[in-house]
Amino acid sequence: MAVTHNSLSREGSGGLLDISSDNSDSSNALLAPLDYIRRVHWRSLVIRLGWFLVPSFLQGRHLSDQARPAKLGPTAYLDGMRGIASLCVFFCHFGYQSYSLMHGWGGEGANFNIMRLPFLRLIYAGSPAVSIFFIISGYALSYRPVKHIRNRNFKEFASGLSSMAFRRGIRLYLPIVASTAMCVVLVRMGVYEWTRPITLDHTYLRNIIENHANIFPSAYEQWRKWAVMILDGFDLFSWQGFDGYRYYDLHLWTIPTEFRCSFYLFAVMITTARLQTKFRFLTVAVVMYFTYTRSRWDFLLFLFGMVLVEWDHIRGAHTSHSSSPTLPLGEKEADKSVSTPKAIFWQVLAIVGLYLMSHPDIADTTTPGFAYLSSLIPEWWDAERFRYMHGIGAAFFITAVGYLPRWQQFFNHPVCQYLGKISYALYLxxxxxxxxxxYHWQKMAWDITGVEGDAYHVGFVLGACFCIPTIVWCADIFWRAVDIPTVQFAKWYENQLIVKAD
Known part of the structure; x- marks a missing residue:
């Protein structure tokens, strides 16, 4: 930007560049351009910051290339499905603080609210969504390696798998470092103290109250606990549930599970890479059976994702022209038309999958429509009972959608695709x-509507109308500020360390 004599002279009332001024005035005149540049610099930063805070879906053509919607490919529907699942997890955690959500319709001879019916309860059911996460993660991580295995391109297989393994921890944990560090800052600033009285007043939040972190006596103690928590999350050698994140964000228990299952999946792919297809399927089936008998539902779902992706490669469900290990975008559409009898079969399987994912978390033995199904869960099953049916239901549903263009079209809708992009940020x-x-929005809503009888439900919905946009907006910012740069940083960092080809 050109700086003119006139523009500078207008910055003060005494004529900053007046040659008849004394030496002091002349000295001030020399500082004027610097002051102006500083003001322009900060003005530009403020404008850029303000524009960055605008949600990406409102930025249009000004959106950065990394955040711009990509061309959809035949597996893009899985991104959309992951986005919807992430939204359901959010609804679960938002709702269970006010309502008991674990019962199905009619469980224990009560709980006859319409929202507890099968299918409808999936809107706020978090556990089935986690099963969907794990299958899609197994699918996404296996997509490129399995393609290289089938093409007998073992050099690319080794290179690609090495790259994924190196970047996996960065991809999963760097955003967690940022999100939990933000929690520590908010706690130290006293922001959580402003909402603590709301969590202690059961007039508003009447069910599960999540841990509200306290201010430690010193910043050192607070940050030390945070650092230990982050490091403990990297433990690959324990299948015990990790509750270390519970203090700052208890929802993050799935991330160490994702990390652990990812590396076990990499080991299975390496072990079976050079086997013939039939023997690879047989070997993976044995591993899956062993995993099943140990009630390791999480790793079992990852393995199912691997099996499903190879089956999709075999049946020609999609082609690949991308080197990215994530779900490919910009691929050619394959012919996915199916005959009417087959279409009916896959539609029925999808519906059955949704029904199984509606399995109640508790009191399943007394819930109409699920009492018999609950009797099929083996007595030796050590994990939570609902994980059994939720995992089967998620496997049925994801498999069926791969054959149903109408379902894929739904998950390819721009809203679903957007939710898929911000899914990890929304989760964090x-x-x-x-x-x-x-909590402030919710209290404000209940103060308006009251908390007695149906007024409580109206207030909950009113509060949600403010909370949901706020959280989606913050997730959008976190996605662009942390999530996208994390992917770029992981690639850059790896490139700095690897041995370059001659």
């Missing part, structure tokens, strides 16, 4: 933002 942000801001 909904807890801290609810505690810092969401």
């Amino acid at each position: 942000m909904h807890g801290p933002v609810t505690k810092a801001v969401g």
Whole structure:
């Protein structure tokens, strides 16, 4: 930007560049351009910051290339499905603080609210969504390696798998470092103290009250606990549930599970890479059976994702022209038309899958429509009972959708695709933002509507109308500020360390 004599002279009332001024005035005149540049610099930063805070879906053509919607390919529907699942997890954690959500319709001879019916309860059911996460993760991580295995391109297989293994921890944990560090800052600033009285008043939140982190006597103690928590999350050698994140964000228990299952999946792919297809399927089936008998539902779902992706390669469900290990975008559409009898079969399987995912978390033996199904769960099953049917249901549903273009079209809708892009950010942000801001919105809504009888439900919905946009907005910002740069940083960092080809 050109700086003119006139523009500078207007900065003061005494004529900053007046040659008849004394030496002091002349000295001030020399500082004027610097002051102006500083003001322009900060003005530009403020404008850029303000524009960055605008949600990406409102930025249009000004959106950065990394955040711009990509061309959809035949597996893009899985991104959309993951986005919807992430939203359901958010609804679960938002709702269970006010209502008991674990019962199905009619469980224990009560709980006859319409929203507890099968299919409808999936809107706020978090556990089935986690099963969907794990299958899609197994699918996404296996997509490129399995393609290289089938093409007998073992050099690319080794290179690609090495790259994924190196970047996996960065991809999963760097956003967690940022989100939990944000929690520590909010706690130290006293933001959580502003909402603590709301969590202690059961007039408003009447069911599960999540942990509200306290201010430690010193910043050192607070940050030390945070650092230990982050490091403990990297433990690959224990199948015990990790509750280390519970203090700042209890929703993050799935991330160490994702990390652990990812590396076990990499080991299975390496072990079976050079086997013939039939023997690879047989070997993976044996591993899956062993995993099943140990009630390791999480790793079992990852393995199912691997099996499903190879089957999709075999049946020609999609072609690949991308080197990215994530779900490919920009691929050619394959012919997915199916005959009417087959279409009916896959539609029925999808519906059955949704029904099984509606399995109640508790009191399943007394819930109409699920009492018999609950009797099929083996007595030796050590994990939570609902994981059994939720995992089967998720496997049925994801498999069926791969054959149903109408379902894929739904998940390819721009809203679903957007939710897929911000899914990890939404997962990380909904807890801290609810505690810092969401409780204020909810209390404000209940103060308007009252909390007696149906007024409580009206207030809950009114509060949600403010909380949901706020959390989606914060997730959008976190996605662009942390999530996208994390992927770029992981690639850059790996490139700095690897041995370069001659």
